[in-house]
Amino acid sequence: MAESKSLRVAYGEALAELGSTNDKVVVLDADLSHATMTSIFASEYPDRFFNFGLAEANMVGAAAGFAHSGFVPFVSTFALFGTGRAYEQIRNSIAYPKANVKFGLSHSGLSVGEDGASHQSIEDIALMRVLPGMTIFVPCDPVETKKAVFAAASMEGPVYIRVARPVVDVITSEETPFIPGKANIMREGFDICIIAAGLMVRDALKAADSLSQKGIHAAVVNMHTIKPIDSDVILDMAQRCKAIVTAEEHSVIGGLGSAVAEVLAGRSDARFARIGIQDAFGRSGKPADLFRAYGLTPEDIERICIELMQ
């Protein structure tokens, strides 16, 4: 089994590997290359690495210029500043002209931890999801992160890859297919289906293990692509199971939970609940403490599932 590592490290390594086979790949960062781990690419391909300093709006605009010139720019900074501060640049200079720009934005979600609410991006998926033509990947482990990077590079048009900071275990395999827009069923079950993304996939699997000991058979779906969302798997699960639960390290407004709700609305009678950040800002703390405080642990998922089954 591949080693545990931070998704940002997996991202940085994947970029460097991609750079060795694709000389059109350029990487742009905003003074965070040692945090986003684009520093690996920078040291191997200094001519194709561009630091824009603390000027995210300009970096995003410049990325459009690279894309219009035939390059494949990967833009990196923290998720909050990439999707937030440069939002309108992404909208008008990238998404609207369908520029072939890839965003690999790290330090997403509450799992940033101690830096606190100002740095915890809990709305980035919502912001990117509303942009026409934007593809959104939320990889769950280092292996999937690498696949997301290569998939993004091989497709045309803007892609957002949401990268988390913590070191995480590998829960997928090299052989697991990564098809954009096609969710992976990680565990079969017929009572309830937990649809999770990113770090919450791991917690969903733990919850499912525990539920099975109580006689509840929970399916777990790894929704690695939030947009385009895999409607087929959602509707199929809603038909097979009594209830659907979503789990994400993001606001329940506009993220995975919303995306799944939009698919289910009017088309399913399955019971439904969204686990995520309930319309609140984060705060400082260790990631594990934050997950407990905001109800994102395997125990929380299990509890919600049991409540929904009653």
Added chain:
Amino acid sequence: MDTRALLEKSKALRMDIIEMLYRCQSGHPGGSLSCLEILMALYYRVANVDAKNPGWEMRDQVVLSKGHGCPALYAILADKGYFPREDLWHLRQIDSHLQGHPDMRKTPGVDVSTGSLGQGASVAVGLALAARLKNASYKVYAVLGDGEIQEGMVWEAAMSAAHYRLDNLVFILDHNGLQIDGPNDHVMSLGDIVGKFAAFGFECRKVNGHDIDEIAEAMSDVPEGKPLFVLAETVKGRGVSFMENNAGWHGKPMNAEEYSKAIEELKGTHHG
């Protein structure tokens, strides 16, 4: 094309601008008329472009960062044969490829989609960096409005242009002194514009923004190792007496009387 012929052409293009804006009853006459000669200097003198091959990879790139001035750009692109002149009369209409602000995916000859002020400056920086990475000799010209440089992003772009010593990049400022709410310095003082760009690391030049020869001359010898900034002093609404130096004509539709008066004036003008 000699200076005399260009002067005649500028009158015809101004009439096209008035005609298309009158027909669609919306759009921005003031800033279109002020940036016309800047764009003419680029498209008829300086920029190496080919109307028969708009996507030619080695063409010079023109970014109209002040995208609302696009009627001037559209009139020129039609004149150069990028698309039929007839298309101009459908500006801003449903199903027209001529959008209210430039759209690179719809209009042949538009290099970059713009309209949200400030962004074209940064896209131009990216284009210039990409040209260098390709070892290509083409240049990138960005036309900015003076109100536009109140956007902080323009200064982020300026900082990076100087940092990366982009001597294949030119910023041209259409400085007509007016923006929607009034004179620049009433709305938000621009101060010493040339001094600011010089301090950011640009080679700076100042020209009469309605003198095509002078504008082209300012871009003919480009300094090595630094980006070029050309401040073009212009008149908002240039060529139509009642629009000149009048912020009210930033984005106002003409009535029939105003339209006839504008066309009559342009038929008789001998500016320059």
